Amino acid sequence: MKADPKGxxxxxxxxxxxxxxxxxxxxxxCRFAAGYPITPSTEVVERFxxxxxxxxGVFIQLEDEIASSIAIxxxxxxxKKAMTVTSGPGLSLMMEHVGLxxxxxxxxxxxxxxxxxxSTGLPTLPAQGDMMQVKWGxxxxxxxxxxxxxxxxxxxxxxxxxxxLAEIYRAPVFFMMDEVVGHMTERVHIPExxxxxxxxxxxxxxxxxxxxxxxxxxxxxxxxxxxxDAYRIHVTGLTHDEKGYPVMNAAAQGKMVQRLMDKIxxxxxxxxxxxxxxxxxxxxxxxxxxxxxxxxxxxxAEARRKGVKVGHLRLVVAWPFPSAVIQDLAKRVKAFVVPExxxxxxxxxxxxxxxxxxxxxxxxxxxxxVHEPQAILDKILEAAR
Amino acid sequence: MSEVLAENPVLSYLRQDxxxxxxxxxxxxxxxxxxxxRALKESxxxxxxxxxxxxxxxxxxVAGYMNLDSFHTTHGRPIPFATGLKLANxxxxxxxxxxxxxxxxxxxxxxxxxxxxxxxxxxxxxTNFTYGMTGGQVAPTxxxxxxxxxxxxxxxxxxxxxxxxxxxxxxxxxxxxTVFHVRQLARAMKEGLAKKGFxxxxxxxxxPTLYSRRNKLGDGVDQLKYYKEKSAIKNGADTKxxxxxxxGDIIVGKFVDRERPTWLDAMNRHYSNVFQGKYRxxxxxxxxxxxxx
Amino acid sequence: xxxSEPAKKGKGAVFVQAEICKGCSYCIEFCPTHSLEFxxxxxxxxxxxxxxxxxxxxxxxxxCGLYCPDFAIFGVRIKEPVKKP
Numbered sequence: 115m116k117a118d119p120k121g122x123x124x125x126x127x128x129x130x131x132x133x134x135x136x137x138x139x140x141x142x143x144c145r146f147a148a149g150y151p152i153t154p155s156t157e158v159v160e161r162f163x164x165x166x167x168x169x170x171g172v173f174i175q176l177e178d179e180i181a182s183s184i185a186i187x188x189x190x191x192x193x194k195k196a197m198t199v200t201s202g203p204g205l206s207l208m209m210e211h212v213g214l215x216x217x218x219x220x221x222x223x224x225x226x227x228x229x230x231x232x233s234t235g236l237p238t239l240p241a242q243g244d245m246m247q248v249k250w251g252x253x254x255x256x257x258x259x260x261x262x263x264x265x266x267x268x269x270x271x272x273x274x275x276x277x278x279l280a281e282i283y284r285a286p287v288f289f290m291m292d293e294v295v296g297h298m299t300e301r302v303h304i305p306e307x308x309x310x311x312x313x314x315x316x317x318x319x320x321x322x323x324x325x326x327x328x329x330x331x332x333x334x335x336x337x338x339x340x341x342x343d344a345y346r347i348h349v350t351g352l353t354h355d356e357k358g359y360p361v362m363n364a365a366a367q368g369k370m371v372q373r374l375m376d377k378i379x380x381x382x383x384x385x386x387x388x389x390x391x392x393x394x395x396x397x398x399x400x401x402x403x404x405x406x407x408x409x410x411x412x413x414x415a416e417a418r419r420k421g422v423k424v425g426h427l428r429l430v431v432a433w434p435f436p437s438a439v440i441q442d443l444a445k446r447v448k449a450f451v452v453p454e455x456x457x458x459x460x461x462x463x464x465x466x467x468x469x470x471x472x473x474x475x476x477x478x479x480x481x482x483x484v485h486e487p488q489a490i491l492d493k494i495l496e497a498a499r
Numbered sequence: 500m501s502e503v504l505a506e507n508p509v510l511s512y513l514r515q516d517x518x519x520x521x522x523x524x525x526x527x528x529x530x531x532x533x534x535x536x537r538a539l540k541e542s543x544x545x546x547x548x549x550x551x552x553x554x555x556x557x558x559x560x561v562a563g564y565m566n567l568d569s570f571h572t573t574h575g576r577p578i579p580f581a582t583g584l585k586l587a588n589x590x591x592x593x594x595x596x597x598x599x600x601x602x603x604x605x606x607x608x609x610x611x612x613x614x615x616x617x618x619x620x621x622x623x624x625x626t627n628f629t630y631g632m633t634g635g636q637v638a639p640t641x642x643x644x645x646x647x648x649x650x651x652x653x654x655x656x657x658x659x660x661x662x663x664x665x666x667x668x669x670x671x672x673x674x675x676x677t678v679f680h681v682r683q684l685a686r687a688m689k690e691g692l693a694k695k696g697f698x699x700x701x702x703x704x705x706x707p708t709l710y711s712r713r714n715k716l717g718d719g720v721d722q723l724k725y726y727k728e729k730s731a732i733k734n735g736a737d738t739k740x741x742x743x744x745x746x747g748d749i750i751v752g753k754f755v756d757r758e759r760p761t762w763l764d765a766m767n768r769h770y771s772n773v774f775q776g777k778y779r780x781x782x783x784x785x786x787x788x789x790x791x792x
Numbered sequence: 793x794x795x796s797e798p799a800k801k802g803k804g805a806v807f808v809q810a811e812i813c814k815g816c817s818y819c820i821e822f823c824p825t826h827s828l829e830f831x832x833x834x835x836x837x838x839x840x841x842x843x844x845x846x847x848x849x850x851x852x853x854x855x856c857g858l859y860c861p862d863f864a865i866f867g868v869r870i871k872e873p874v875k876k877p
Contacts, residue, residue: 181579188583350571524814529861
């Protein structure tokens with residue numbers, strides 16, 4: 115279906131990534147947001163709070179991120195599309211409800227404008243240190259989806275994708291911005307509503323009595339209903355059967371967890387979204403994401419001037435990790451160079467996928483600013499030697 | 500023994516395929532649910548629009564037994580989940596049903612803020628003075644002197660007086676009854692279901708297995724006898740005076756029944772002023788506006 | 793609880809679903825007419841359950857039903873004696 119024009123601010127704008135992310139959410143049909151103030155993400159909800167009254171929806175600033183991350187799930191089960199917005203310390207508090215969204219298969223979007231950590235760290239300065247946290251942060255086994263925009267325009271475009279993916283897979287989707295992308299102001303083109311494709315929630319056509327809340331078909335994603343529709347559903351964070359009833363045994367646990375993983379793992383190829391640049395014949399491939407991809411661009415250009423054949427692979431969807439793409443490249447490249455604003459998180463994933471076939475050179479950075487392009491260039495040249 | 504010739508009037512409000520429930524013999528939670536089912540029956544509400552949300556713990560299991568749309572959420576968080584439900588669809592009647600530990604310890608912050616906002620939800624708190632599911636640890640309600648596994652020499656921490664807390668934070672309806680006072684409890688729940696705004700009903704209930712036994716208080720019936728003997732009904736009592744002590748006097752009654760705009764009504768009223776005709780009231784659950792799409 | 797008692801003693805009956813009873817005795821203890829007592833037999837879980845020992849005394853007030861934490865008993869007022877189907 116097409117986007118509801120009420121939420122689409124069609125036109126060409128000069129806006130920052132935080133605001134563009136908000137516009138993306140509104141265009142995607144998000145009509146409920148809950149959040150707690152935290153730098154550098156607050157502008158997203160500030161804009162939502164100012165825009166939503168006349169669009170028709172609700173913003174509520176709650177008492178903390180724990181409340182925000184579960185209020186959105188209540189809103190989803192009442193039929194709305196919903197998001198919460200935060201940064202590292204808030205994300206840590208939300209981990210409890212990442213697990214809840216995963217086990218209850220509640221489609222919702224968590225926006226994380228990353229800043230330096232650990233703990234309070236660097237509130238106003240960038241990092242990309244939450245990449246592993248969103249993948250592994252809540253206890254137990256589950257799968258999530260994470261997107262990584264590198265410009266205000268992508269904050270808009272990919273936010274729509276984030277909401278759509280949440281509905282398709284019924285899983286929590288993370289929108290992994292960082293302080294620089296969030297606060298950078300650029301041209302943002304917002305198309306007509308009729309040009310924006312929206313994935314509607316997969317409402318069941320079954321009638322009460324026939325419908326089972328966690329029964330799924332071939333794609334392993336159950337159909338949904340909402341509270342108030344006479345289905346009398348039970349939804350629990352306990353291990354449950356297809357009826358949604360708690361079942362405390364290994365067989366039920368195995369079946370449920372396997373499906374939660376498989377519904378994303380088995381369709382991981384459909385989820386691959388990478389930007390490939392000059393990969394043909396490249397001896398070195400820089401793997402990057404978010405703001406670092408733009409810094410890496412300069413280092414790559416410089417390396418090419420020095421005669422090194424460098425390709426650039428940018429992760430737009432960071433989770434699930436595009437292992438197959440890396441595996442394929444590992445057969446023919448000399449090395450991977452992975453700059454990121456953390457001490458080497460996604461480099462480990464690249465290493466895992468490369469499986470020893472090509473060395474992986476990490477370019478770590480603790481955050482606080484972006485890399486000096488020279489630091490990335492040095493590693494490219496070192497790897498090319 | 501009589502045979503079952505007719506259906507228990509509460510059964511249609513329960514998920515019968517899940518009975519018998521997990522609660523211990525003499526546990527008071529089931530009795531509160533019984534009262535709740537009667538209140539639902541008499542409420543005149545469309546049961547397809549009533550939603551029950553629970554947290555974690557023994558009382559947290561209530562959601563799973565109600566034949567309603569029901570959500571068993573995370574520990575301490577049923578109130579913010581319920582907030583999301585209610586705000587996303589104001590047509591729903593949202594009931595949070597959870598225990599004293601869930602609502603006032605781990606969920607205490609959510610509790611005070613939802614009351615402050617006058618979020619339109621009814622909160623039923625089953626207070627059994629202990630963490631039953633985990634084996635009888637000290638709770639924020641455990642009276643001084645009572646022994647619990649994590650207060651093995653007797654509790655020395657000051658407990659909450661929950662009606663006072665709810666009152667101070669702005670709840671529009673505050674009542675406390677015990678599981679001995681079944682008719683009054685059912686009536687309070689019925690009133691609560693009809694009330695608009697943050698409703699708080701505390702139901703004192705025995706935990707024979709972990710609270711009574713550890714404190715040598717006998718079984719469930721003994722605890723109900725204590726409630727009967729020591730309870731004084733004081734409707735309209737100052738909630739400040741309603742603190743509880745170990746096996747001491749209990750003040751029960753309807754303490755608060757007042758009107759305040761709910762969060763949603765306040766939002767609609769405010770935005771209608773700010774934006775004038777451009778604003779279409781959101782939700783309109785209670786005839787705030789007749790505007791239609 | 794005086795308001796719960798019927799003004800005059802009509803005739804009543806109770807229905808017990810013995811299998812889900814956990815023998816807490818709330819119904820027996822708080823029956824206003826003391827009509828109930830424990831069964832001699834056990835149910836399959838090993839609990840004694842209530843039986844209507846004094847059917848003539850039962851008013852059908854259903855206070856037992858309201859007290860029951862296990863939804864295992866309820867009372868009804870009857871105009872005519874209960875006939876077994």
